[in-house]
Amino acid sequence: MIPFGKRLSKTSLLIAAVLLTTAVGCGEDFPDEPRAPVSIELTGVIKPRAVTVSPAKVGAGPISITIANQTDEAHTLTLVGNSVREKVGPVNPQDTATIQKTVTQGTYEVRAGSENGGTNAIRPATLKVGTPRPASNDRTLLP
Numbered sequence: 001m002i003p004f005g006k007r008l009s010k011t012s013l014l015i016a017a018v019l020l021t022t023a024v025g026c027g028e029d030f031p032d033e034p035r036a037p038v039s040i041e042l043t044g045v046i047k048p049r050a051v052t053v054s055p056a057k058v059g060a061g062p063i064s065i066t067i068a069n070q071t072d073e074a075h076t077l078t079l080v081g082n083s084v085r086e087k088v089g090p091v092n093p094q095d096t097a098t099i100q101k102t103v104t105q106g107t108y109e110v111r112a113g114s115e116n117g118g119t120n121a122i123r124p125a126t127l128k129v130g131t132p133r134p135a136s137n138d139r140t141l142l143p
Helices: 004-026
Strands: 040-046 051-054 057-069 075-081 084-091 096-103 106-113 125-132
Touching: 051 057, 051 106, 051 125, 057 075, 057 106, 075 096, 075 125, 084 096, 096 106
Parallel strands: 040 057, 057 125
Antiparallel strands: 040 051, 057 096, 075 084, 075 106, 106 125
């Protein structure tokens, strides 16, 4: 059996070692590397004649498009442009789906297609993506 005094000193040494290890890491200076811009939330609607997306112009970076299907058929959504082809669905009538992607500068289309195709084609929405948005840790954005 270890006497109380020796047990206390071993515990004290362990606590001191943990505190010393923690304190060593506090003084490091990490480079302020740019982070990805904050994701922009876009909304859209599939209607019988056209898909709409708002806003229709954004800066390059991560986006999240939530689209509601307000038609009587299920549709597959596709984001197409600048070597991007992101699909989601099928999205049932009165349901929503979300496409998340990091986009670069250029013009994109958000398309809705159904299994049976039909004779009434749904016009795609156009999304214009401009220059890259500032990094999320850009200090010039702070008030």
